[in-house]
Amino acid sequence: MRWLFPLVLLGLLLAFPPIAAATGLEFYQGLLSKIMIFALAASSLNLILGYGGMVSFGHAAYFGLGAYTVAILMREGVSSGWVIWAAAVGLSALVALLIGAISLRTRGIYFIMITLAFAQMIYYLVVSFKQYGGEDGLRARRPEFGLFELNDTALYYLTLGVLLFSLYLLHRLVHSRFGRVLQAIRENEARALALGYPVFYFQLVAFVLAGAMAGLAGVLMAHYTQYASPNLLAWQQSGHLMMMVILGGVGQFWGGVLGAVVLSVVEEVLQDLTIHWQLGVGLILLLIVLFAPKGLAGLSRRGT
Amino acid sequence: MSLLELKGLSKQFGGLLAVNGCNLQVAAGEVHALIGPNGAGKTTLINLIAGVLPPSQGEVRFQGENITHLPAHARVHRGLARTFQITNLFKNYTVRTNLELAVQARSGSSFRFWQPVAREKHLTEAALAVAEQVGLAARFETVVGRLSHGEQRQLEVALALASKPRLLLLDEPMAGLGAQESERMVGLIAQLRQRHTILLVEHDMGAVFRLAQRISVLVYGQVIASGSPAEIRANPEVHRAYLGDEGGAA
Numbered sequence: 001m002r003w004l005f006p007l008v009l010l011g012l013l014l015a016f017p018p019i020a021a022a023t024g025l026e027f028y029q030g031l032l033s034k035i036m037i038f039a040l041a042a043s044s045l046n047l048i049l050g051y052g053g054m055v056s057f058g059h060a061a062y063f064g065l066g067a068y069t070v071a072i073l074m075r076e077g078v079s080s081g082w083v084i085w086a087a088a089v090g091l092s093a094l095v096a097l098l099i100g101a102i103s104l105r106t107r108g109i110y111f112i113m114i115t116l117a118f119a120q121m122i123y124y125l126v127v128s129f130k131q132y133g134g135e136d137g138l139r140a141r142r143p144e145f146g147l148f149e150l151n152d153t154a155l156y157y158l159t160l161g162v163l164l165f166s167l168y169l170l171h172r173l174v175h176s177r178f179g180r181v182l183q184a185i186r187e188n189e190a191r192a193l194a195l196g197y198p199v200f201y202f203q204l205v206a207f208v209l210a211g212a213m214a215g216l217a218g219v220l221m222a223h224y225t226q227y228a229s230p231n232l233l234a235w236q237q238s239g240h241l242m243m244m245v246i247l248g249g250v251g252q253f254w255g256g257v258l259g260a261v262v263l264s265v266v267e268e269v270l271q272d273l274t275i276h277w278q279l280g281v282g283l284i285l286l287l288i289v290l291f292a293p294k295g296l297a298g299l300s301r302r303g304t
Numbered sequence: 305m306s307l308l309e310l311k312g313l314s315k316q317f318g319g320l321l322a323v324n325g326c327n328l329q330v331a332a333g334e335v336h337a338l339i340g341p342n343g344a345g346k347t348t349l350i351n352l353i354a355g356v357l358p359p360s361q362g363e364v365r366f367q368g369e370n371i372t373h374l375p376a377h378a379r380v381h382r383g384l385a386r387t388f389q390i391t392n393l394f395k396n397y398t399v400r401t402n403l404e405l406a407v408q409a410r411s412g413s414s415f416r417f418w419q420p421v422a423r424e425k426h427l428t429e430a431a432l433a434v435a436e437q438v439g440l441a442a443r444f445e446t447v448v449g450r451l452s453h454g455e456q457r458q459l460e461v462a463l464a465l466a467s468k469p470r471l472l473l474l475d476e477p478m479a480g481l482g483a484q485e486s487e488r489m490v491g492l493i494a495q496l497r498q499r500h501t502i503l504l505v506e507h508d509m510g511a512v513f514r515l516a517q518r519i520s521v522l523v524y525g526q527v528i529a530s531g532s533p534a535e536i537r538a539n540p541e542v543h544r545a546y547l548g549d550e551g552g553a554a
Contacts, residue, residue, distance in 0.1 A: 172417065172418050172420075173417050175420045175421065175422065176416055176417050176418055176419060176420065176421055177408060177413075177414045177415075177416040177417075177419075177421045177424075178414060178415055178416055178417045179417075179421075180401075180405065180408070180421045181405070181408070181414050184394055184397075184405050187394045187395070187396060187397065188392065188393070188394050188395070190356075190388075190392055191388075191392050191393060191394060191463075192405075193356070193376050193377055194354070194356075194376070194380070194385075194386055194388070194392070194463075194464075195380065195405060195406050195409040195463065195467060196377045196378075196380030196381055196385075196409040196410060196467055197377055197409055197414065198375070198377045198378075199377070201415075202414075202415075205415070
């Protein structure tokens with residue numbers, strides 16, 4: 001019975017594109033793709049924010065860099081999807097390594113501020129490249145994958161596959177030796193150090209993995225919108241991902257996914273109803289923080 | 305040869321010289337007590353030995369090697385384990401998880417990302433063995449926050465034990481314990497000294513004189529005397545600086 005709900009959900013997700021095509025609901029297929037991309041990005045943030053206790057306010061940097069890698073490489077004539085993916089993930093990981101190696105020497109509010117500062121530096125750096133669109137962003141054509149053509153439906157399945165695979169990796173990770181130590185460091189850093197764990201390296205490895213995963217989400221976002229927008233790099237985007245994690249459940253395995261689904265749907269619905277939709281989103285977030293501090297995933301008994 | 309040797313160790317916090325040219329030798333197999341009035345620099349000294357603080361001057365040698373610049377986590381792997389004066393545990397975890405984490409730290413690499421740690425039965429077995437040793441086996445599945453203060457102090461010692469140390473640094477293990485709990489802790493340490501070298505920082509003079517083979521007296525960051533309990537009792541300087549204030553606890 002435990003597996004029934006996820007299996008039905010997976011079946012529905014797999015069957016959705018043909019149903020959407022038959023019934024003219026393609027819009028919702030696009031919305032689902034977008035939600036799954038955010039679910040991936042938010043889950044990657046949840047690894048460091050929820051499991052690692054590292055409140056990074058600069059997660060959009062990796063998300064945006066992933067998207068810009070697609071746009072810039074396509075513009076420069078690199079058209080292999082696999083090469084672009086590898087480059088984007090590699091670049092995000094490398095940038096996360098540099099930012100993490102410096103930021104993780106600070107704690108608390110300083111860590112929040114320094115990750116924010118790095119992300120803002122990257123934002124202004126990218127915007128300053130006029131040949132890559134500056135503040136207007138850059139068109140990002142979809143690359144070639146050889147095996148298949150990346151149309152909207154292929155992208156939907158590709159996104160679903162990447163999300164499921166990433167969630168599987170994360171699940172293994174948080175239940176491994178590494179994952180247990182990472183959470184122990186969040187619980188009590190001084191104690192973890194006294195037990196003989198090199199705290200810094202555990203945090204750094206998690207930081208890099210999360211950055212790489214967010215970069216991959218950014219790649220998918222660029223494929224989805226066929227456009228790399230500076231907004232993907234902006235601090236509001238970091239806040240958006242944080243809101244998803246807090247809404248879904250900090251340190252709860254399904255927190256990132258749930259938060260992405262609920263926040264995206266709420267935004268979609270409220271945007272249709274009123275131009276003051278952000279007020280509604282704020283109110284919902286406030287209610288969650290006040291009455292369900294473990295987020296929506298924490299409301300069910302089996303949160304982890 | 306001494307297991308631990310401090311040579312001219314100093315620590316300055318701004319204008320305050322917390323530890324001032326401290327020399328100390330702890331021989332393998334002994335229980336060496338470090339006593340001194342409040343603010344003498346005992347906890348600072350423990351932090352210098354454990355590697356949590358870098359010294360301003362001087363040298364820490366362990367098993368003949370200079371470890372002055374070795375980071376704290378690496379010292380644990382050399383066999384140096386410490387407890388905290390103020391209980392410092394994973395409060396939201398069970399006794400079992402606390403101990404498993406301590407065992408795991410000394411049993412192979414923890415940069416393993418794939419296999420579920422819950423399936424590593426040997427960690428649980430080793431954790432349970434330590435729990436039995438300190439008398440916490442019955443509380444194995446209890447969340448630490450629900451343990452009594454005395455039990456938490458026992459777990460504090462157990463976590464250090466689980467890392468199979470050559471030298472145990474016990475920072476006031478009796479802190480905040482009632483008479484009965486103190487008695488249990490003395491019993492535990494007496495049992496540990498059969499197999500471990502212990503540097504014991506403690507205010508409870510009764511416990512110190514019962515447990516220690518050697519005693520060093522720290523006053524204003526300096527070791528003013530070092531010797532057997534009888535020598536320390538007889539030392540007039542120690543009396544003036546410290547024991548006398550306690551109303552002749554000796």
